[in-house]
Every structure is written in structure tokens, then in C-alpha cells.
Amino acid sequence: MKQVKDKLPILLFILLLAALWELSTIVFHIPAYIVPRLSDVFAAMGRHAGLLGKHFVLTLGEALLGLAISVLCGVMSAIWIESSSLARxxxxxxxxxxxxxxxxxxxxxxxxxxxxxxGSKVAVVILFTFFPVAVNTADGFRAADKEIGELLRSMGAGRAQLFLKWKLPSALPSFFTGLKMAAAISVGGATLGEWLGGESGLGVYTKRAANMLRGDDVFAGVLLLSFMGIALFIAAQIIERLVLGHRRA
Amino acid sequence: MSGRTITPEPRQETGLPGLSVQGLTYGFESDKPLFEGLDLEVPKGQFVSIVAASGMGKTTLFRLLAGLLQPESGTVTVAGAAEGPGGRSIGYMPQRDCLMPWRTVQDNAAIGLELAGMARREARRKVLELLPELGLAGTASKYPHELSGGMRQRVSFLRSLLAGGELLLLDEPFSALDAMTRSSLQQWLLEVWEKHRKTILFITHDIDEALLLSDQVLVAASAPIRKLVPMMVDLPRPRTYETTLAENFVYLKRRILRQLGRIGSSGGGGDE
Structure with a gap:
């Protein structure tokens, strides 16, 4: 109940913006290839639902694959940086x-x-998302409470134990900050990858629609891309809460 | 006080010192040592406090004793402590509670046993058994941020108790607490110690605290620390706050203050 109450202002605000969009396109007679009416955008979405769905899944797949590789490589780089002063x-x-x-x-x-x-789309996503994961995780390792480390050493903890029981859990909040940033921008990376050369995906879809001056289809694609980014961000946030929920915020 | 006269009994005289330091020399800059040829011996099962002004290197001494720092010269011997890769396994209780925010009370207290290779299940069970007698009943699955400062220090102490062998090093553990919490924790520590009788080396700058808790107070009067002046605290146990009002207590306090140079030698009391 409280959660619904907390989210109420933003939901109302979005509704207000949607209404403003719809009304201003009518009142100011804005041509559809500049800004289409919101209802037309949704109509276009409905008309091409099957096609959009297929492109959506492709772009989402590119973003997720790139994100996964970035997390893997980013965390491994951070561990490398943490464990070797030369690498640091x-x-x-x-x-x-x-x-x-x-x-x-x-x-x-x-x-x-x-x-x-x-391959190239996933590579662009990695280009976008590797940095926030690697740097935030490395900084997280670095910021681990030194006194806790000393205490564990005084209890006879070895290198591996220090890493597993001290460094790793200490770095988690920072890692999730990086993951959320990466999740939000991964969709942008995938879209750019598709623009540069591709046959399918929402990036290609919007580019083609723009070439044909189909404003409603462009905006349908853009809205779906935004939803995707928001959904990935929220997914990362949910994982974060599941893992860190009990710690003090 | 009551009419009973209690003479302090010698505690677990086994002949073996709980902690023995010989010729310890250490300094962060080689020309300005913090300790120079320091000898120190803590009898097994005794509660010994070190009183010194701030900045004299008390915490450094503990880090040396814990094996976290290597002395320039001299030896540190702790009875029954295993030498680990990172240090010797003693029960070091730092000034800050240093509880891990991602672990529950139970898992925080169990870390030492876990590091020593005990199965997690077994370690958790052992902690659970001890929680009530340390006044921590019902907190097993709480996280540190849900506890008050005093409770957190209790958990920290329990962690050291379980991690250490026979020697506990307590580094001003109550200094960050408010006066009320501090006095109740001092009382609490006395009770717990009476029960477990570990060798305790306690650092504080609070003379009352040192006298209330200890069998022996070591005073570090001047820097660099070359020797610690021992002072036997022959006050009867069990001690309570009543003890701090006893004539003997005030006499001892005056002697310590004089050694630290806080009051002049005309203040009465014994000769030094």
C-alpha cells in the first residue's frame, strides 16, 4: 500500500505529461511527422505489434548479452586491479x-x-557498459573498511578468506550502482549498434520509419526503447534489493 | 562497603604468562620510536589495563601484539595462540565495533570460528548458546544497524571471545559510548570475565575504568614507552560502582594521576 502511495506522484505526473502531449498536438496543429499525437503512437504500436515485438526481443537480447559480458569482464578486471598493485x-x-x-x-x-x-551490436553495448561496472566495482573493493580487514587478519584470515568474506561483500553496493548505470545505458548502446549497420532491431526500425517520415512509428519505437531501458534498470534494482535488502540503505 | 573482608585470591596461577613481551622496539619513523626495549608480562587469567595519554601508541602496541605489525626488534609470545598467515589468532577487539553490515549478529560473532575452519552450522550454534549470557538474547538474526552502540560492542566482544585463544586485547572498547551505557557495559564485562576468566589486556585512558576492572594497571608515563609501571589493584571482587568510592580506590587513582604527571606530588598517598 505504501509503495503504491510513494509511486502515485510520478504516475500522475506521467499521465499529466501524456495529456499535455496529446492536447498540444491538437491545439497547435503540429504536423504528425514532427510530433505525432500520442494516441496515434499507441495506435501505430498496436498496428505493428507483432513486428515491434520481434524487433524488441532482438534489441533486448543484444543489450542483455552485452550487459552480461560487461559484468563478467568488468568484475574480473576489478578483481585484477584489486589484487595487483601493478594493475592498479x-x-x-x-x-x-x-x-x-x-x-x-x-x-x-x-x-x-x-x-x-x-556481434557488432553486442560489442557497442560492451563499449558503453564495461566502464561503469569495472570502475564502480574496483572502487567498491578499494573502499572496503580497512579496520574490518585488519580484524579478520588478526583472526588468522588468509588471502582467499579476506577476499570472500570482506572485499567481496564490501564491494557489492558499489557494484550494483555500476550495474544500474550500465543497465540503463545498455539499450542506447544496442540502438547505436543497430543504426551503424543492421537488418533488425528497434534501432533499425526507428531509423527506417524516420526515413519514411512516419512520425508515429518512430515514436512507437522510441517509447518501446525507453520502456526497455527503464525495465532493465528496475530489474537491476530488484536484484540489488534482493541481495542487499537487509543492509542499511 | 560491607563488613566482609576479602583478600584478593591469586587467579589461576599456572606459572605460564598469558602474554610475554621482551625488548619490544617499534616506531613509524626510525629516529622517533614509540616503544624502546619494552618488557611486558601479563599473568594468565589476569585482567590487566594499560593507561596512557592519547597519542602514545597504544593502538600500535595492540597491533604489534596481534601480529598485524612486525616489531623492529624484540619478541611477543602469546600462550596457546596459533600463528596464522596474517597474524596470530588472538581476540582483538578494536575501538570501533567493526561489525560487518552484511552479516547478522550471529554471523558476525561466528566469523572467527568460521575463519578457523569450523563448519558454519556448528559455529552459528556455538554463538547461539552464548548470546543469552552476554545479554544478547533475541538478537541473533538482527543486523548491526538495528542495534544500539552498547549492544554492538557486546557483539564485538563476543566475536573476540570466540576468535581468541586465551588472550583478549581490548582497545578502548567503551570510549565511544555515552557515560550511562559505558558504566553498564563495564559492569557487564566484569560479569562475563568472572565467568570465562580469559587473560585480558585492556587499553584505556579512563583511570576509573582501569581501576574498576583490573587486577593490575600498567601506567605509561612518558614517550617513548620504555617501561610500564605496574600497580597492583588489590580491591576485592566482585566489584561494583560502590568500589569506585572506596578509600583504596581513590588512593590508587591519585598514585596513577601522579605518575602521569597530572597532579603534583603533594597530593598525598604512597611514595613512588
Whole structure:
């Protein structure tokens, strides 16, 4: 009950924005290829439900696969950085510095390397999502309470025990922060990957619709992409709550 | 006090010291040692406190005793303590409770047993048995943030009790608590200790606390610490807050204050 009450303002706000959208397109006579009426967007969604569903699943698959690989590689890099001071001095700054490279400019290279199939899309998603996972997890390891570590050492804990019973649980909140960020931007990565060269997916769908000046179809695709991003974020948040729920927020 | 006259009994005189330190030298900068040729012996089963001003390296001493730091020279011997890869397994209780927020009270207290290789189930069962007598009944599945500061320190103590062999090192464990909680925890610690009779080395800057709890108070008067002046606390046990009002208590307190240079030598009491 309380949860519903907490979410009520945002739900009402979204309804208000939707109403404003719908009304302003009518009142100001905005052409459909600029901003279509919201009801038309939903109508377009309904009309092409089957097709959109197929593209949706493809894009979601790319995002999830890329995300999974990023989590795997990101956590492993973080462990490497944490366990070797040489890696901390070389790999970590390199990862941080890599963020100054415009990922969008790098993305076409992924197409050159991995082709027009799913590989290049997943690669772009990884390009987007590896960083937040790796850096947040590494920072989480780093921020583990040193005194707790000392205490465990005074009880005879070895390297492996220190990692499993101290570092790993300490880094979890920070890891989940990274995961949530990565989940939210993974959809953007997949869409960009599809734009650069692909046959299917919601990115391709919206691009084609835009070329045909089909405003309602473009917005239908964009809305679905947003839903996907929000859903992935919420999924990450739910996992976070399940794992960390009992700790103090 | 009551009319009973109780002479302090020698406690578990086994001849073996619980902790023995010889010629300990250590400093963070080589020209400014914190300890220089320090000898220290704590008889088995005794409650010994070290009183020193802040910044004298008390916590460093504990880290040396716990094997977390290696002395420049000298030896530390703890009776019956296994030497682990990271240090010797003693019951070190730090100033902050250092409870792990992701573990329940039960799992926090069991960590030492777990690290020593005991099956988790068995370790948890052992903790559960001890919770009531430490005043922690009903908290087994609570998380640290659900407990008050005093309760958290009890859990921290239980963790040290289970982790350590015969020696417990308590590093100003009550210093962050309010006065009321502190006095009730001092009373609590006395009761628990009377029951378990571990060797305890207790660091504090609170002279009343040291005298109330200890068999012996070691005073660190000057830096670097070359020797600790022992003072036997021959006050009868069990002690209560009544004890702090006894004439003997005040006499001992005055001697310690004088050694620390807090009051002049005209304050009365014995010669030093």
C-alpha cells in the first residue's frame, strides 16, 4: 500500500505529461511527422505489434548479452586491479582515461571488426557498459573498511578468506550502482549498434520509419526503447534489493 | 562497603604468562620510536589495563601484539595462540565495533570460528548458546544497524571471545559510548570475565575504568614507552560502582594521576 502511495506522484505526473502531449498536438496543429499525437503512437504500436515485438526481443537480447559480458569482464578486471598493485597503477588509469575517447566515434570500428551481425551490436553495448561496472566495482573493493580487514587478519584470515568474506561483500553496493548505470545505458548502446549497420532491431526500425517520415512509428519505437531501458534498470534494482535488502540503505 | 573482608585470591596461577613481551622496539619513523626495549608480562587469567595519554601508541602496541605489525626488534609470545598467515589468532577487539553490515549478529560473532575452519552450522550454534549470557538474547538474526552502540560492542566482544585463544586485547572498547551505557557495559564485562576468566589486556585512558576492572594497571608515563609501571589493584571482587568510592580506590587513582604527571606530588598517598 505504501509503495503504491510513494509511486502515485510520478504516475500522475506521467499521465499529466501524456495529456499535455496529446492536447498540444491538437491545439497547435503540429504536423504528425514532427510530433505525432500520442494516441496515434499507441495506435501505430498496436498496428505493428507483432513486428515491434520481434524487433524488441532482438534489441533486448543484444543489450542483455552485452550487459552480461560487461559484468563478467568488468568484475574480473576489478578483481585484477584489486589484487595487483601493478594493475592498479596501469590498467585502472587506462580504463578511466579510455572514457575520454568518444564511444560513438569508436562504434563504427566495431562494425568493421565484428560485421553486420549481432556481434557488432553486442560489442557497442560492451563499449558503453564495461566502464561503469569495472570502475564502480574496483572502487567498491578499494573502499572496503580497512579496520574490518585488519580484524579478520588478526583472526588468522588468509588471502582467499579476506577476499570472500570482506572485499567481496564490501564491494557489492558499489557494484550494483555500476550495474544500474550500465543497465540503463545498455539499450542506447544496442540502438547505436543497430543504426551503424543492421537488418533488425528497434534501432533499425526507428531509423527506417524516420526515413519514411512516419512520425508515429518512430515514436512507437522510441517509447518501446525507453520502456526497455527503464525495465532493465528496475530489474537491476530488484536484484540489488534482493541481495542487499537487509543492509542499511 | 560491607563488613566482609576479602583478600584478593591469586587467579589461576599456572606459572605460564598469558602474554610475554621482551625488548619490544617499534616506531613509524626510525629516529622517533614509540616503544624502546619494552618488557611486558601479563599473568594468565589476569585482567590487566594499560593507561596512557592519547597519542602514545597504544593502538600500535595492540597491533604489534596481534601480529598485524612486525616489531623492529624484540619478541611477543602469546600462550596457546596459533600463528596464522596474517597474524596470530588472538581476540582483538578494536575501538570501533567493526561489525560487518552484511552479516547478522550471529554471523558476525561466528566469523572467527568460521575463519578457523569450523563448519558454519556448528559455529552459528556455538554463538547461539552464548548470546543469552552476554545479554544478547533475541538478537541473533538482527543486523548491526538495528542495534544500539552498547549492544554492538557486546557483539564485538563476543566475536573476540570466540576468535581468541586465551588472550583478549581490548582497545578502548567503551570510549565511544555515552557515560550511562559505558558504566553498564563495564559492569557487564566484569560479569562475563568472572565467568570465562580469559587473560585480558585492556587499553584505556579512563583511570576509573582501569581501576574498576583490573587486577593490575600498567601506567605509561612518558614517550617513548620504555617501561610500564605496574600497580597492583588489590580491591576485592566482585566489584561494583560502590568500589569506585572506596578509600583504596581513590588512593590508587591519585598514585596513577601522579605518575602521569597530572597532579603534583603533594597530593598525598604512597611514595613512588
Amino acid at each position: 597503477k596501469t590498467i585502472y588509469p587506462l580504463i578511466v582515461a579510455s572514457q575520454t575517447i568518444p564511444i560513438i566515434a569508436l562504434s563504427p570500428i566495431m562494425v568493421m571488426w565484428f560485421g553486420y551481425e549481432i
